[in-house]
Amino acid sequence: MAMTRVRPSRALFKTRGRPSGVQAANRDSAVIDWAAYIDGHRVCTATVADAVRLVRDGRLVPEGDSAGFVWVGLHEPSAGELSDLAEVFGLHPLAVEDAIHAHQRPKLERYDDVHFVVMKTVGYVSSGPGGAEVVETGEIMLFCGPDFVVTVRHGAHGALGPVRRDLEKDPARLAHGPAAVLHAVTDRVVDGYVGVADAVMEDIDEVEEAVFSPERTDESRRIYRLKREVIQLKRAVGPLAGPLRNLTGRRFVPAEIKEYLRDVEDHLTRVREQVESYDELLNPILQAHMTQVTVADNKDMRKISAWGAIFMVPTAIAGVYGMNFDHMPETRWQYGYPMILSVISLACFALYRGFRRNGWL
Secondary structure, eight states, X not given: OOOOOOOOOTTTTOOSSOTTSOOOSSOSSSEEEEEEEETTXXXXXXXXXXXXXXXXXXOSSTTSOOOEEEXXXXXXXXXXXXXXXXXXXXXXXXXXXXXXXXXXXXXXXXXXXXXXXXXXXEEEEEETTTXXXXXXXXXXXXXXXXXXXXXXXXXXXXXXXHHHHHHHTOHHHHTTTHHHHHXXXXXXXXXXXXXXXXXXXXXXXHHHHHHTSSSOOOOHHHHHHHHHHHHHHHHHHGGGHXXXXXXXXXXXXXXXXXXXXXXXXXXXXXXXHHXXXXXXXHHHHHHHHHHHHHHHXXXXXXXXXXXXXXXXXHXXXXXXXXXXXXXXXXXXXXXXXXXXXXXXXXXXXXXXXXXXXXXXX
């Protein structure tokens, strides 16, 4: 389907913040940034509509073909805001619905000449009163058309402002159009995976060191938490492999950008294998910890049993001489009391030495 050359009104998508960059924190629009890019150079406009008009009017080159594209960045847009953009750029309703509600698996879909890409973003942040770090996920959706890119971000992670600034420093790469933006965003997302995976690995190393340290600690809760975070990370990293592999075979991606995408795919493969190996590390660590807990409990029970056996000796003897029979010769012997104490002491010492030798005490 050919892109419809529309001329939106000048007031369309006019945001009430700063039109040339990131808006203030108390913004009232989901549009974070927008610009027209002509031969890799940014052209700032007052509104998104002006940027669209600049690229699509056909006055950029003598032949009348546009030599640029529009990049619009949004953060958690409402249905109305994204629907307005959908009318201008010809976005498919199903893709628009996915971008509004989020909670999608990483995927790549094509609607006529518009490609829709979904990626999970991750962050490793402190949460809860104990300061435990957890994996938080968000989403980035990209609509890539012949002369536009619309990025929709959900969540607190994966800010694209640095990506835009880095690309604008390299006009030669940005001149490749929407595919260059797609690669830059994908590369930033995968770099986020690498950073979180390394942070999780550091926590796993700390847990492993604590489990095998001489000090007795309870690391079971922390191990189970790490296993849950690994599952969260696997859900973000694993499903992206297929879409990223398919991107390298799409015709709208120039050969130069395909080389960069293959490099990103290689990084993703490494981090995916790294994350998958975490389960193999955590399972034996958990088993070793539970074994140590069992061994420690057995030691405690042996100590309790040994001391119980030792204290049974004076209890038994005292019980015999506490029966108050009239004819008990030892009770009237002048050396009876010290003899009984000596017997109790010798018996307790013998038991203590035996248990000590056998490792029970």
